[in-house]
Amino acid sequence: MTDILLNSPEARDTAFHFHGYTNAREHEQNGPMIMDCGKGIRVFDNTGKSYIEAMAGLWSVALGFDEVRLADAAYAQMRKLPFYHSFSHKSHGPVIDLAEKLISLAPAPMSKVFFTNSGSEANDTIIKMVWYRSNAMGKPEKKKIISRLRGYHGVTALSASLTGLPNNHRSFDLPFEGIKHTTCPHFWRNGTDGETEEQFATRCAEDLDTMIQQEGPDTVAAFIAEPIMGAGGVVVPPATYWEKIQAVLSRYDILLIADEVICGFGRTGQMFGSQTYDIQPDIITMSKQITSSYIPFSAFMINDRVYEPVADESNRIGVLGHGFTGGAHPVGAAVALETIKIIEERDLVANAAETGAYMMDKLNTLKGHALVGEVRGKGLLAAVEMVAPQGREAEFGAGTLGGRMNVIMTEKGLISRNMIDALAFCPPLIITPAEVDEMVDILTASLDQLAAEL
Missing domain, CATH: 3.40.640.10 (Type I PLP-dependent aspartate aminotransferase-like (Major domain))
Incomplete structure (x- = not known):
């Protein structure tokens, strides 16, 4: 069992790989999430679990994760x-x-x-x-x-x-x-x-x-x-x-x-x-x-x-x-x-405008949620700013809610990125309205779960 653990990609990453934008000591304890492959707007980890990549990697994978051309x-x-x-x-x-x-x-x-x-x-x-x-x-x-x-x-x-x-x-x-x-x-x-x-x-x-x-x-x-x-x-x-x-x-x-x-x-x-x-x-x-x-x-x-x-x-x-x-x-x-x-x-600039407007409409439906302070964006670039429940602001340090939401969304198959308490959404330019619906449904369920936990 020890040999298997030491030979795992997670253990080898922790042993040899120095990560950017990462807490090094926390990484030693928790290890990495290892991505194995991608298709369209999704990536798959080395257990086969699928995730919608709502950040297009790092604001960047315009054409999705399997463009053969x-x-x-x-x-x-x-x-x-x-x-x-x-x-x-x-x-x-x-x-x-x-x-x-x-x-x-x-x-x-x-x-x-x-x-x-x-x-x-x-x-x-x-x-x-x-x-x-x-x-x-x-x-x-x-x-x-x-x-x-x-x-x-x-x-x-x-x-x-x-x-x-x-x-x-x-x-x-x-x-x-x-x-x-x-x-x-x-x-x-x-x-x-x-x-x-x-x-x-x-x-x-x-x-x-x-x-x-x-x-x-x-x-x-x-x-x-x-x-x-x-x-x-x-x-x-x-x-x-x-x-x-x-x-x-x-x-x-x-x-x-x-x-x-x-x-x-x-x-x-x-x-x-x-x-x-x-x-x-x-x-x-x-x-x-x-x-x-x-x-x-x-x-x-x-x-x-x-x-x-x-x-x-x-x-x-x-x-x-x-x-x-x-x-x-x-x-x-x-x-x-x-x-x-x-x-x-493929007229993906127009898709960013049209599907982006659809995405913003869907995200704007969350404005009345108890944990949402602001929704903002343009095209396929948006953020949902989280706020603490009314009267409980002092209980939550900066980034606490955003960090917890990131964990919940990832567990549900959605990768975003919290910038303190702002959740970013920057999906590949190829995203469809149906995929936007799926993304926002997971976001909504995650907000509801966190609200219930609080």
Whole structure:
């Protein structure tokens, strides 16, 4: 029996695998849930139990878990040219085709695409490019970056500094100097009594303006934000927010970076979240759904306003001293091209809008539940914010209800993710109304079970 236990995949994972976003000591005690295979919107663990993957893995598996065309695209490219880089004027067909395709899809005029391996790497590189640009323009003091509280932009040292979540900073000696965080645009949580959404949006813009003035407009290079906040709780911007924020940035000649890692490639019911909210960014970050996460891949687009000074500086120095071995990987580029082709062929952006509206209608039926404080979302991206039973708020610490709900939902065959007490729902873009019904039925039964237990 001991030999069997020691040879189990759970025991070997605990013995050898150091997990991200996990309590290491708790993992030593409890071990992992091991996924074995997937089909459509479902995954199956190594006991054969089925789960609806309501988070599309990590906001990312757009096409579900068994899209053969992506596997075929990867295999064909591996057979033809399994690797090449883009250093020293080198290139290859898939990345040229992909760069051209992305520029054609861009929600605002863009000039060039730079390829990386993850959203974190992309945002890290973007900040280096912004600094490089400031130096090229003879403005070495213009280096500060403003992000938002509860924003999520990655976990490398620079991108984690941009992220506005405390646990991404604690014990890492972050954030770096020069990274600032302004107001989170969550009206339900941060709005004041009697304040309308538009008034709250005005206050957010005024807070940003005040921060820029306090820091010195000549020292602020860029503002980075997700069209809809993802890991910070699926925070949907209040009415007029983006119009007012962009007016502030324009006033002070500050670059706008749209982090489309979660929102991009159809999630909000448009190809990019920037289109959903009429955002005109200078830089756009992309990852996750760009390959349906079948292979690690990411990119960012820049407009001429960004590109021209950077290109001039690389000419002055003789090289742009930045790049990644796996950046512009031909297999990743081939899979990305096939992913975009499938999204377009099957009109999955429209499905995100239509089935997403259906999902929101179904989730909104939960607003009267004793444990539900708010339902929010757009397209196939939503959150259900839990609240303690009335009069018992002091009994439950932050994240207690969300954590308990996660356990119950998982037992019932639904995988979500609690961000403190907000339950996220970000299913694959291929989800059908019938599958939405099944997902919401499990969520409702889980809420009722927890309410009964309390």
